[in-house]
Amino acid sequence: MNTPHDEASAGAILTIDLGAIVANWRLLQGRAGRAACAAVLKADAYGLGAAQVGPALAAAGCRQFFVAHLDEAIALRPLLPHDASVSVLHGPMPGSESAFVAHGVRPVLNSRAQLDGWRALAHRLDRELEAVVQVDTGMARLGLAPEELRGLAADPQAWAGVRVGLVMSHLACADEPAHPANAAQRRRFQLARRLLPAAPASLANSSGIFLGEDFHFDLVRPGAALYGIAPVAGAANPLQPVIRLDARVIQIRHVEAGTAVGYGATWHSERPTRIATVAVGYADGWLRSGSNRGTAWFGDVPLPLVGRVSMDTITLDAGALAEGELQPGMAVTLIGGGAELDAVAADAGSIAYELLTGLGRRYTRRHVGACHGASPVAT
Numbered sequence: 001m002n003t004p005h006d007e008a009s010a011g012a013i014l015t016i017d018l019g020a021i022v023a024n025w026r027l028l029q030g031r032a033g034r035a036a037c038a039a040v041l042k043a044d045a046y047g048l049g050a051a052q053v054g055p056a057l058a059a060a061g062c063r064q065f066f067v068a069h070l071d072e073a074i075a076l077r078p079l080l081p082h083d084a085s086v087s088v089l090h091g092p093m094p095g096s097e098s099a100f101v102a103h104g105v106r107p108v109l110n111s112r113a114q115l116d117g118w119r120a121l122a123h124r125l126d127r128e129l130e131a132v133v134q135v136d137t138g139m140a141r142l143g144l145a146p147e148e149l150r151g152l153a154a155d156p157q158a159w160a161g162v163r164v165g166l167v168m169s170h171l172a173c174a175d176e177p178a179h180p181a182n183a184a185q186r187r188r189f190q191l192a193r194r195l196l197p198a199a200p201a202s203l204a205n206s207s208g209i210f211l212g213e214d215f216h217f218d219l220v221r222p223g224a225a226l227y228g229i230a231p232v233a234g235a236a237n238p239l240q241p242v243i244r245l246d247a248r249v250i251q252i253r254h255v256e257a258g259t260a261v262g263y264g265a266t267w268h269s270e271r272p273t274r275i276a277t278v279a280v281g282y283a284d285g286w287l288r289s290g291s292n293r294g295t296a297w298f299g300d301v302p303l304p305l306v307g308r309v310s311m312d313t314i315t316l317d318a319g320a321l322a323e324g325e326l327q328p329g330m331a332v333t334l335i336g337g338g339a340e341l342d343a344v345a346a347d348a349g350s351i352a353y354e355l356l357t358g359l360g361r362r363y364t365r366r367h368v369g370a371c372h373g374a375s376p377v378a379t
């Protein structure tokens with residue numbers, strides 16, 4: 001995909017450590033005890049490349065994968081072993097049911113209408129079709145509501161032709177272990193299961209794994225933690241960092257005290273200093289809300305971001321460095337090293353999920369990291 005020439009001319013390089021993702025999956029599998037550990041690869045594996053992350057996790061033993069859209073599943077399916085399942089969290093849009101069968105991917109049925117569409121296809125094909133069923137246990141987003149489940153339980157034909165491969169729900173407050181919604185959702189989940197055909201169960205996302213064994217059921221579904229995002233707010237992060245973002249300096253200028261920097265002249269230098277203009281902007285997912293906030297690093301020297309984030313550039317106060325130490329073409333680090341992903345996102349008033357999934361398409365992406373003794377892969 002990217003050639004060495006790309007790296008030489010790149011404005012910024014995003015390095016994605018597949019070995020760290022695999023190590024994180026193994027740690028989560030260990031925490032999940034007897035439950036199996038799936039991988040959530042929606043939004044192109046949270047922006048890090050489902051085509052690379054999926055096969056790396058499959059090689060490590062992961063066999064259950066979740067994406068949001070049918071198109072994501074269709075792209076991923078051929079890259080995974082035959083005995084792996086790919087489930088589509090949004091379920092079928094009306095009329096798209098047969099594409100799930102054609103591509104060998106499982107829908108998550110979230111509503112009565114989705115169930116009816118799936119059952120109708122099973123009837124037309126005259127064969128049993130597998131699906132995941134999602135129940136709403138208190139998030140009011142996706143899933144069958146308790147009253148719908150009661151109606152279905154009273155209808156002997158409701159599940160005719162549908163094999164329920166998994167019953168799942170999703171936690172709203174799992175990153176806050178003391179939140180009473182966690183136990184309430186777990187109770188409702190257990191009640192809901194009694195109204196459904198017997199099947200393995202899954203409730204926990206990344207943070208849910210850390211709520212303990214009661215939340216693990218048969219399968220856990222981490223996304224964020226695979227990619228190094230801290231699962232519990234305010235607690236030490238047991239996961240390995242996965243990405244590093246290095247961006248190149250385009251130009252360095254001396255400025256006098258009182259010089260305005262960037263759109264809107266929102267920052268003025270208090271002393272003579274040097275401003276380094278770097279090739280990353282909000283078009284690359286560097287959030288504009290991070291204007292005048294946050295830090296880039298040159299080695300262990302922090303360089304504050306000053307002025308507004310532009311579409312293609314940010315500006316740094318490089319006054320802490322000696323003259324000539326930082327030059328055009330050299331790189332500063334925006335994520336990785338001293339710059340932890342969660343802290344970088346918080347600096348911009350956001351969360352690491354949003355920062356990761358928003359990282360733009362202009363970066364030269366390097367996938368590195370040995371899996372199962374294989375030599376490092378660069379794509």
Ligand SMILES: Cc1ncc(COP(=O)(O)O)c(C=O)c1O
Binds near residue numbers: 040205225
């Ligand atoms: C239904 C469902 N399960 C699992 C996940 C993975 O969650 P997390 O990234 O917090 O681990 C998501 C992501 O939002 C989801 O929507």
